Amino acid sequence: MLDRLPDFIDPIALAERRRVLSGAIRQSEFARLSEVLADSQGDVRIELSFSKEGRLATIQGTIKTTLTLICQSCLQELSWPIDVAVKLGVVSSLEQADRLAAEYEPLLLKTEKVSLRELVEDEILLALPDFPKHEHNCKESGQEQVPMSADNKEQIRSDNPFSVLAKLKSTGD
Ligand SMILES: [Zn+2]
Structure with missing residues:
Protein backbone atom coordinates (compact mmCIF):
# COMPACT_ATOMS: atom_id res chain seq x y z
CA MET A 1 0.00 0.00 0.00
CA LEU A 128 5.84 18.24 -21.39
CA PRO A 129 6.57 18.94 -25.05
CA ASP A 130 5.36 22.26 -26.50
CA PHE A 131 3.86 20.47 -29.47
CA PRO A 132 2.89 16.89 -28.55
CA LYS A 133 2.19 14.65 -31.53
CA HIS A 134 2.16 11.01 -32.53
CA GLU A 135 5.49 9.46 -33.50
CA HIS A 136 4.05 8.17 -36.75
CA ASN A 137 2.95 10.67 -39.35
CA CYS A 138 -0.68 10.61 -38.22
CA LYS A 139 -1.85 13.67 -40.15
CA GLU A 140 -0.24 12.70 -43.47
CA SER A 141 -1.74 9.20 -43.40
CA GLY A 142 -5.13 10.81 -42.79
CA GLN A 143 -4.72 13.06 -45.81
CA GLU A 144 -3.66 10.21 -48.09
CA GLN A 145 -7.10 8.70 -47.79
CA VAL A 146 -8.73 11.65 -49.55
CA PRO A 147 -7.03 11.22 -52.94
CA MET A 148 -7.45 7.44 -52.62
CA SER A 149 -11.23 7.66 -52.38
CA ALA A 150 -11.24 10.25 -55.18
CA ASP A 151 -9.35 7.72 -57.32
CA ASN A 152 -11.96 5.09 -56.56
CA LYS A 153 -14.74 7.41 -57.72
CA GLU A 154 -12.78 8.16 -60.88
CA GLN A 155 -12.52 4.45 -61.64
CA ILE A 156 -16.25 3.87 -61.18
CA ARG A 157 -17.04 6.81 -63.42
CA SER A 158 -14.64 5.69 -66.14
CA ASP A 159 -16.09 2.18 -66.26
CA ASN A 160 -17.90 2.05 -69.54
CA PRO A 161 -21.20 0.18 -69.15
CA PHE A 162 -21.14 -0.63 -72.88
CA SER A 163 -17.90 -2.55 -72.60
CA VAL A 164 -19.59 -4.77 -69.98
CA LEU A 165 -22.54 -5.36 -72.33
CA ALA A 166 -20.16 -6.18 -75.14
CA LYS A 167 -18.47 -8.81 -72.97
CA LEU A 168 -21.80 -10.36 -72.00
CA LYS A 169 -22.83 -10.60 -75.65
CA SER A 170 -19.66 -12.26 -76.79
CA THR A 171 -19.70 -14.90 -74.00
CA GLY A 172 -23.45 -15.55 -74.36
CA ASP A 173 -23.05 -16.47 -77.99
ZN1 LIG B 1 -1.70 12.46 -34.18
Missing part, protein backbone atom coordinates in the same frame (compact mmCIF):
# COMPACT_ATOMS: atom_id res chain seq x y z
CA LEU A 2 1.13 3.49 -0.76
CA ASP A 3 1.58 6.01 2.00
CA ARG A 4 -0.70 9.00 2.08
CA LEU A 5 1.40 11.87 0.84
CA PRO A 6 1.40 15.13 2.78
CA ASP A 7 -0.02 18.24 1.08
CA PHE A 8 2.78 20.45 2.33
CA ILE A 9 6.35 19.46 3.04
CA ASP A 10 9.28 21.04 4.84
CA PRO A 11 12.18 20.02 2.56
CA ILE A 12 14.90 21.08 5.02
CA ALA A 13 13.41 19.07 7.90
CA LEU A 14 12.86 16.05 5.63
CA ALA A 15 16.46 16.30 4.41
CA GLU A 16 17.78 16.44 8.00
CA ARG A 17 15.88 13.23 8.71
CA ARG A 18 16.84 11.61 5.36
CA ARG A 19 13.21 10.87 4.66
CA VAL A 20 11.75 9.14 1.60
CA LEU A 21 8.30 10.07 0.35
CA SER A 22 6.59 7.62 -1.96
CA GLY A 23 3.03 7.48 -3.06
CA ALA A 24 0.61 8.54 -5.73
CA ILE A 25 -1.49 11.59 -6.54
CA ARG A 26 -4.40 11.47 -8.98
CA GLN A 27 -3.80 13.37 -12.21
CA SER A 28 -7.13 15.16 -11.74
CA GLU A 29 -5.75 16.81 -8.58
CA PHE A 30 -3.29 18.84 -10.64
CA ALA A 31 -5.34 21.81 -11.84
CA ARG A 32 -2.88 23.27 -14.36
CA LEU A 33 -1.91 19.87 -15.75
CA SER A 34 -5.55 18.76 -16.10
CA GLU A 35 -6.14 21.63 -18.53
CA VAL A 36 -3.95 19.99 -21.17
CA LEU A 37 -5.15 16.42 -20.59
CA ALA A 38 -7.80 14.67 -22.66
CA ASP A 39 -8.31 12.29 -19.74
CA SER A 40 -7.03 12.66 -16.17
CA GLN A 41 -8.01 9.29 -14.69
CA GLY A 42 -4.47 8.04 -14.03
CA ASP A 43 -2.18 8.31 -11.03
CA VAL A 44 1.12 10.09 -10.79
CA ARG A 45 3.60 7.90 -8.90
CA ILE A 46 6.12 9.75 -6.81
CA GLU A 47 9.28 8.59 -5.08
CA LEU A 48 11.43 11.32 -3.57
CA SER A 49 14.45 10.96 -1.30
CA PHE A 50 15.43 13.88 0.88
CA SER A 51 19.05 14.10 1.88
CA LYS A 52 21.95 16.43 2.55
CA GLU A 53 25.11 16.99 0.64
CA GLY A 54 27.28 19.05 2.95
CA ARG A 55 24.99 21.88 3.98
CA LEU A 56 22.79 21.55 0.91
CA ALA A 57 19.40 19.89 1.30
CA THR A 58 18.65 17.79 -1.77
CA ILE A 59 15.62 16.07 -3.24
CA GLN A 60 16.18 13.21 -5.65
CA GLY A 61 13.86 10.68 -7.15
CA THR A 62 11.36 9.99 -9.88
CA ILE A 63 7.92 11.11 -11.01
CA LYS A 64 6.14 8.66 -13.28
CA THR A 65 2.80 8.61 -15.01
CA THR A 66 1.19 8.18 -18.39
CA LEU A 67 -0.70 11.22 -19.60
CA THR A 68 -3.41 11.36 -22.23
CA LEU A 69 -2.61 14.43 -24.29
CA ILE A 70 -4.17 15.75 -27.48
CA CYS A 71 -2.00 15.24 -30.54
CA GLN A 72 -1.44 18.70 -32.04
CA SER A 73 -1.26 17.22 -35.50
CA CYS A 74 -4.41 15.09 -35.78
CA LEU A 75 -6.25 16.24 -32.59
CA GLN A 76 -6.73 12.62 -31.47
CA GLU A 77 -5.75 11.28 -28.05
CA LEU A 78 -2.09 10.62 -27.50
CA SER A 79 -0.64 8.44 -24.75
CA TRP A 80 2.43 10.18 -23.32
CA PRO A 81 4.61 8.38 -20.75
CA ILE A 82 6.31 10.66 -18.24
CA ASP A 83 9.38 9.52 -16.32
CA VAL A 84 11.05 12.54 -14.77
CA ALA A 85 14.29 12.23 -12.84
CA VAL A 86 14.20 14.81 -10.06
CA LYS A 87 17.42 16.32 -8.73
CA LEU A 88 16.75 19.47 -6.75
CA GLY A 89 18.96 21.52 -4.47
CA VAL A 90 17.02 23.49 -1.89
CA VAL A 91 18.07 27.15 -1.81
CA SER A 92 16.68 30.21 -0.06
CA SER A 93 18.06 32.95 -2.32
CA LEU A 94 18.96 33.56 -5.96
CA GLU A 95 22.63 33.94 -4.93
CA GLN A 96 22.52 30.45 -3.46
CA ALA A 97 20.85 29.19 -6.62
CA ASP A 98 23.72 30.63 -8.69
CA ARG A 99 26.29 28.81 -6.60
CA LEU A 100 24.49 25.48 -6.88
CA ALA A 101 26.37 22.61 -8.53
CA ALA A 102 25.26 22.25 -12.17
CA GLU A 103 23.79 18.78 -11.59
CA TYR A 104 21.06 20.25 -9.36
CA GLU A 105 18.06 22.29 -10.34
CA PRO A 106 17.36 24.95 -7.72
CA LEU A 107 14.23 24.73 -5.61
CA LEU A 108 13.85 28.24 -4.26
CA LEU A 109 12.15 28.16 -0.87
CA LYS A 110 10.11 31.27 -0.20
CA THR A 111 8.41 29.82 2.83
CA GLU A 112 9.37 27.02 5.18
CA LYS A 113 6.87 24.64 3.64
CA VAL A 114 6.09 23.98 0.01
CA SER A 115 3.16 22.32 -1.68
CA LEU A 116 4.24 18.84 -2.72
CA ARG A 117 1.55 18.85 -5.39
CA GLU A 118 2.84 22.07 -6.94
CA LEU A 119 6.41 20.85 -6.83
CA VAL A 120 5.43 17.65 -8.65
CA GLU A 121 3.17 19.50 -11.09
CA ASP A 122 5.97 21.94 -12.01
CA GLU A 123 8.28 19.02 -12.78
CA ILE A 124 5.67 17.35 -15.01
CA LEU A 125 4.82 20.59 -16.85
CA LEU A 126 8.52 21.20 -17.52
CA ALA A 127 8.78 17.71 -19.03
